[in-house]
Amino acid sequence: MADYDTIIRNAEVLTPEGLRPVDVALAGGSFAALLPRGEGVSEQTIDATGQHLLPGAIDIHFHIRAPAYPDRGTVESETQAAAAGGITTLFEMPISKPCCNTAERVEIRRAHFAEHAFINFGLYAAPGDLTDTSVQAMAAGGIVAYKIFTTPAPAGRDDEFFGLSFPDEADQMRALKAVAKTNLPIVVHAESAQLLALAEADMIDADLANIDSHLASRPAICEAVAVAKLLLMNIEAGAKLHIAHVTSALTVDVLRRFAGTSDFSAETCPHYLFRTHEDVRRAGVFAKINPPVRLQADQDALWQAIADGIITHVTTDHAAFSYAEKVGGAGNMVTAPPGSPGSEVLVPSMLDAVARGRISMEKAMALLSGNGAKRFNLPSKGHIAVGADADLILVDMNAKTKISPETLLTFARDVAQLYYGAEFQGRIQRTIVAGQTVYDGGIEGRAGWGHYVSPPAAATPADSRLSA
Template identity: 85%
Template sequence: MTSYDNIIRNAEVLTPDGLQAVDLAIAKGQIAALLPRGEGEAVETIDASGQHLLPGAVDIHFHIRAPAYPDRGTVESETRAAAAGGITTLFEMPISKPCCNTAERVEIRRAHFAEHAFINFGLYAAPGDLGETSVAAMAAAGIVAFKIFTTPAPEGRDDEFFGLSFPNEADQMRALKAAATTKLPIVVHAESAQLLALAEAEIAGSDLSNIDAHLASRPAMCEAVAVAKLLVMNIEAQAKLHIAHVTSALTVDVLRRFAGTSDFSAETCPHYLFRTHDDVRKAGVFAKINPPVRLQSDQDALWQAIADGIITHVTTDHAAFSHAEKLAGASNMVNAPPGSPGSEVLVPSMLDAVAKGRISLKLAMALLSGNAAKRFNLPGKGRIEVDADADLMLVDMAGRTRIGPDTLLTFARDVAQLYYGADFSGRITRTIVAGQTVYDGAVRGRPGWGQYVSPDNLHPAQSTRLRA
């Protein structure tokens, strides 16, 4: 009889064919077999009676910024929290100090993450000078995608945004075309710089300590216009375009109108799906996020876009700041640090949506995992099948997840006020990365266990699964 490293027994296993009553065997970090109940032998057996075994979440929008700003969290602190949140792979955005905008800086960040990460990680890069040689070199370094902003660099942060911020449309077009040559996705934070400037001018003289000023300074039109322009440009550029953190009904309408015109996809985040501006008012500066959390009508449109397949990814946009930084910005909501931690909210919030009948479990896992693996060419991730990577989570659908400063592991637990008091149906009981338990109510993994992931079909030499 074949002996395996691990067998997970008695769970309801979500496979591409739906839920199955099978046992799952793991060998050498991969799924080795789906077995009839009770069959097989293993070094370790996990009894998962009453639980669901799901693919680990692949979070394609995450900010740690390491090795810069350790006061906001570290690779160790934030990947520990991600493990507790059922995330087995995260994609780190290129904002650091300095910006990740060359192949050399990709390698520096890769080395840093490889030493400290508890879970798998991929890296974004900014397209930098848009030169053919430098863009190709970053692709060859194994990045998962490029990232740009259509907004200017925040004041005083030019080194973090050099080669990342392109408010000029000609440069945006060049970035799309540069990314297209690599066949890697290009992810865009899309807001119109000109319309943002107009909106800020219109609120000049108002009380900027009021959180309403932030919503007024970034109206939905800014996002929708930028997205529409990108989609028009992409008809010619033919990039693999991905629109980050969609927030509004207006943008959803734009995405619908451009369906089929080029290769594009879109994401949204739990704070847009489960919170409205009324919740932001209660949390104040701690809920200041760019683009802002909007109205109930926008939230309703986002859920409909998910149901219709217009939005195909749900991500954290995890962005940790220190409590002191957030408080220091409270007098000016327009300039205050934008972002909220979401690593331990993503999966529980979507399990809650399943429990409430809003979406199916199959769709929830496509949004959290499977679609990301397909879009970013990681065929070993996001699915429970033989030969797939054993990146998994066990969840108790009858359990509860309560969010508060005493329940979170993220370094930014003190700035998660937008979610304080949330009580979600569903609880993550175990997270498994490459066949090893990294969380089972407490973090069990070790720094450096996480693997560097890159598009398998583009850069096979970079996808070799070597331990750091």
């Protein structure tokens, strides 16, 4: 009689105590035991000789927009791509058509994802009308967090951004205070609407088809001022504030100055850590992302912020548009669709940083998984320990990941030019969700396997400290 469903043998296993040469037993979708080499009996054995066994990535910033816009990808296509990229849980942002801004919309999206997802998923909601009744109802629906923008809704997309865009500072304060009552995080895309308008006004005679015009239209001061105001407001509001996709040295300096003043955290993304505006020039409109990819000095500051524990999360901001939409916007870099697919870049890029000695494996996986589980109060995820959910990846640090339209599974492979030709040291060999293989060089899972993840109701983690 087998003791376990599966035993993964001969890997180097990243545990909370560090890398250990143990075998890992899975049962009932959880980690059942960490065993001495060769011990235990199971129905299935996976030989992972020469590989690292790591917690699956928790991507806390992902846009599929389903069930709207299937021409940009579906839950099936994008969760399969995420699995191939080593992501076992993603948090879907509330931008859809219409916006996910009520408890009813949360339930509709939950049902859609539950039917189609290959990996675990959590949902963000927009705080909508900011009334306590509505905001609390969405929290009761099991969302992981709320999201707002400090910028106006893009032209023609009001229904996608209703209750999500709050360019007025008074409304931003109301949102912080309303969400604080739920004990859930509030994630903010922070750029000053007024300074963005000023920058665009200064470009009245600029060639907007030139890719440089995008960077000029969203200077770093726009991000830094918005972040500074939010952090100052949060001293009074007392929310669990999270700053999305930090891009600039100027914003890093703001985060440093406000350290310890309130409960806040910050993230950045691979396109800011591994690409600069010179790469954007080569990729053109396909590399237009808001906020923009900036200069080498900004990239250096982001890595230093990671080293110092100022930035504690790395996430994709996976945001795909169709090829036709991107090409159609090339004549105006200010209004062209912003976003790039990143589901299959996130983990390989950070493994490459480990291979190059820029960061330790322990810290990389804290940035990709453990810190997200702690910040968003998912105590059974983000670590390999008995009783935790068996969401994990096997990686070969001696193999390479090559990015091209032929290697990508995302529906948006034709707009991933920012990473075409990239080669990363380290490759995802297998992705396991709740104890079952969903990727092993190809997709093996099934639609609907992914579980809806929610924080314990009205609970505060016993230890929410992030790994700097």
